[in-house]
Amino acid sequence: xxxxxxxxxxxxxxxxxxxxxxxxxxxxxxxxxxxxxxxxxxxxxxxxxxxxxxxxxxxxxxxxxxxxxxxxxxxxxxxxxxxxxxxxxxxxxxxxxxxxxxxxxxxxxxxxxxxxxxxxxxxxxxxxxxxxxxxxxxxxxxxxxxxxxxxxxxxxxxxxxxxxxxxxxxxxxxxxxxxxxxxxxxxxxxxxxxxxxxxxxxxxxxxxxxxxxxxxxxxxxxxxxxxxxxxxxxxxxxxxxxxxxxxxxxxxxxxxxxxxxxxxxxxxxxxxxxxxxxxxxxxxxxxxxxxxxxxxxxxxxxxxxxxxxxxxxxxxxxxxx
Amino acid sequence: xxxxxxxxxxxxxxxxxxxxxxxxxxxxxxxxxxxxxxxxxxxxxxxxxxxxxxxxxxxxxxxxxxxxxxxxxxxxxxxxxxxxxxxxxxxxxxxxxxxxxxxxxxxxxxxxxxxxxxxxxxxxxxxxxxxxxxxxxxxxxxxxxxxxxxxxxxxxxxxxxxxxxxxxxxxxxxxxxxxxxxxxxxxxxxxxxxxxxxxxxxxxxxxxxxxxxxxxxxxxxxxxxxxxxxxxxxxxxxxxxxxxxxxxxxxxxxxxxxxxxxxxxxxxxxxxxxxxxxxxxxxxxxxxxxxxxxxxxxxxxxxxxxxxxxxxxxxxxxxxxxxxxxxxxxxxxxx
Numbered sequence: 058x059x060x061x062x063x064x065x066x067x068x069x070x071x072x073x074x075x076x077x078x079x080x081x082x083x084x085x086x087x088x089x090x091x092x093x094x095x096x097x098x099x100x101x102x103x104x105x106x107x108x109x110x111x112x113x114x115x116x117x118x119x120x121x122x123x124x125x126x127x128x129x130x131x132x133x134x135x136x137x138x139x140x141x142x143x144x145x146x147x148x149x150x151x152x153x154x155x156x157x158x159x160x161x162x163x164x165x166x167x168x169x170x171x172x173x174x175x176x177x178x179x180x181x182x183x184x185x186x187x188x189x190x191x192x193x194x195x196x197x198x199x200x201x202x203x204x205x206x207x208x209x210x211x212x213x214x215x216x217x218x219x220x221x222x223x224x225x226x227x228x229x230x231x232x233x234x235x236x237x238x239x240x241x242x243x244x245x246x247x248x249x250x251x252x253x254x255x256x257x258x259x260x261x262x263x264x265x266x267x268x269x270x271x272x273x274x275x276x277x278x279x280x281x282x283x284x285x286x287x288x289x290x291x292x293x294x295x296x297x298x299x300x301x302x303x304x305x306x307x308x309x310x311x312x313x314x315x316x317x318x319x320x321x322x323x324x325x326x327x328x329x330x331x332x333x334x335x336x337x338x339x340x341x342x343x344x345x346x347x348x349x350x351x352x353x354x355x356x357x358x359x360x361x362x363x364x365x366x367x368x369x370x371x372x373x374x375x376x377x378x
Numbered sequence: 379x380x381x382x383x384x385x386x387x388x389x390x391x392x393x394x395x396x397x398x399x400x401x402x403x404x405x406x407x408x409x410x411x412x413x414x415x416x417x418x419x420x421x422x423x424x425x426x427x428x429x430x431x432x433x434x435x436x437x438x439x440x441x442x443x444x445x446x447x448x449x450x451x452x453x454x455x456x457x458x459x460x461x462x463x464x465x466x467x468x469x470x471x472x473x474x475x476x477x478x479x480x481x482x483x484x485x486x487x488x489x490x491x492x493x494x495x496x497x498x499x500x501x502x503x504x505x506x507x508x509x510x511x512x513x514x515x516x517x518x519x520x521x522x523x524x525x526x527x528x529x530x531x532x533x534x535x536x537x538x539x540x541x542x543x544x545x546x547x548x549x550x551x552x553x554x555x556x557x558x559x560x561x562x563x564x565x566x567x568x569x570x571x572x573x574x575x576x577x578x579x580x581x582x583x584x585x586x587x588x589x590x591x592x593x594x595x596x597x598x599x600x601x602x603x604x605x606x607x608x609x610x611x612x613x614x615x616x617x618x619x620x621x622x623x624x625x626x627x628x629x630x631x632x633x634x635x636x637x638x639x640x641x642x643x644x645x646x647x648x649x650x651x652x653x654x655x656x657x658x659x660x661x662x663x664x665x666x667x668x669x670x671x672x673x674x675x676x677x678x679x680x681x682x683x684x685x686x687x688x689x690x691x692x693x694x695x696x697x698x699x700x701x702x703x704x705x706x707x708x709x710x711x712x713x
Contacts, residue, residue, distance in 0.1 A: 246660065
């Protein structure tokens with residue numbers, strides 16, 4: 058088998074207090090390892106503070122990991138100096154959540170789309186324009202959008218512009234960070250279809266971040282469930298939804314309100330709040346809210362290990378399936 | 379039978395934009411009985427929040443006003459008050475008193491420089507005339523009722539010391555402080571994580587069972603509607619396009635917009651099947667129209683696969699599809 062396209066090993070990110078802030082170290086990520094094969098889409102799901110965005114930014118080295126290794130196409134990008142890193146980044150792009158905040162109101166769409174090409178020194182002006190127009194066509198926007206401003210577009214159209222910006226550099230890898238969370242329901246489905254279509258057509262490798270498990274299911278091959286900076290479960294998308302193994306995954310799936318008003322399902326409501334990553338529980342970080350926690354769960358950090366049907370789960374209880 | 383808690387008829391709210399009056403909401407009829415939860419659902423710009431702001435008289439003063447219609451509220455003492463045209467002083471006596479409000483973002487509806495306890499006690503002193511001491515005791519009791527552990531200590535803390543879920547519980551305590559007949563909850567769980575959302579929905583249902591208040595629940599999330607509401611009104615471009623019991627509307631939508639919206643929501647387990655078949659997720663083509671440029675006739679017609687010439691000629695009336703379900707679609711029988 059080929060080496061994975063993206064390989065993350067033992068990624069840890071701690072945010073330390075600075076000169077102007079007091080308080081403990083925030084353990085945003087602890088010992089995260091996963092692979093993405095070329096052309097695959099891996100989903101990161103979890104609630105606030107689970108570390109989804111910190112992983113997304115770390116793999117492009119938009120923030121510096123505290124420790125660990127991130128191999129991108131065989132190259133450990135955590136060790137690269139600025140020049141080689143910039144050349145690697147040409148192949149990696151980011152799609153942001155908020156299509157209002159992520160597009161400058163003072164730049165034309167053309168300027169927004171060609172800025173990355175400018176910085177990377179790719180092509181001359183007509184070539185850059187041609188690339189930008191090709192990206193606009195790929196996201197199904199009219200070519201005349203090139204000379205207009207972001208405020209002239211609706212939320213869904215702006216998110217298409219954000220996607221086009223990521224495409225102009227013809228990347229191989231894209232981190233999509235909650236790309237549909239700010240959009241209306243009827244627009245969400247359009248954008249998910251577009252991303253899926255582009256991913257297949259361009260053979261993109263993607264890390265897809267979302268708090269919405271139903272959205273992730275459609276676009277991802279594999280799903281990673283995070284809680285408080287640790288991986289709880291990893292499984293192929295279909296298997297995760299059909300047979301969730303970790304008690305947290307089960308609770309998360311059960312908390313999603315069903316559209317069927319007659320199925321007043323026996324929902325399992327987790328008690329309490331997500332603990333602070335500045336003061337995480339000992340042992341398994343989920344144990345304080347886990348309905349099946351044992352005393353032993355406080356003692357050890359459960360390793361991520363394979364279950365009988367191909368999931369990876371970080372839970373010591375095998376007797377709850 | 380008791381008069382409904384809230385009875386809205388023919389509501390029309392307009393905004394003056396660039397010298398033109400634009401109707402953000404029109405032809406809205408809505409009633410809520412005691413102990414009943416009615417969901418107002420729709421996308422951005424559909425008019426759901428403008429409807430809820432009209433009830434409490436909080437339309438942006440300089441540009442927005444209620445142009446037509448009636449909003450009648452049954453108050454705690456059993457009297458019915460017409461809220462449109464009420465002077466600001468009388469309205470203040472209703473708001474936070476007979477009507478409790480919970481909004482989307484708990485951090486912005488709480489004042490960062492007052493303790494949680496003070497903020498819950500304030501309406502109790504103002505509206506119910508209780509002493510500082512009694513109001514403070516009530517505040518602690520309310521915090522316990524909304525499931526905040528250690529309420530004595532929490533009452534003395536500031537909003538930033540609470541988690542998002544705890545803050546939303548605190549705003550619910552504040553909304554309930556004067557025992558309102560109507561609770562308006564405008565996207566109260568939208569900013570929360572799903573496991574916390576589940577807690578808040580359970581809490582609201584439990585508090586309603588104890589107190590019997592009517593709830594107007596404004597949301598864009600259809601799953602939440604199915605979970606919490608008895609009846610639902612679906613809004614599109616400022617009008618209610620379909621209404622009825624959730625059990626009827628969600629099992630057999632009679633408006634193409636409702637049907638399209640329900641199809642567009644990705645459902646757990648369903649995506650795997652679609653993906654395997656190489657089928658895209660169902661969508662509604664096009665975008666929500668600008669309120670300033672509404673098409674003649676049915677506002678949904680440009681995006682509707684069922685639209686016929688008659689749809690573009692005049693705004694369809696509400697048809698009674700069943701004794702309880704209404705649809706603003708000429709072709710409701712074809713759905």
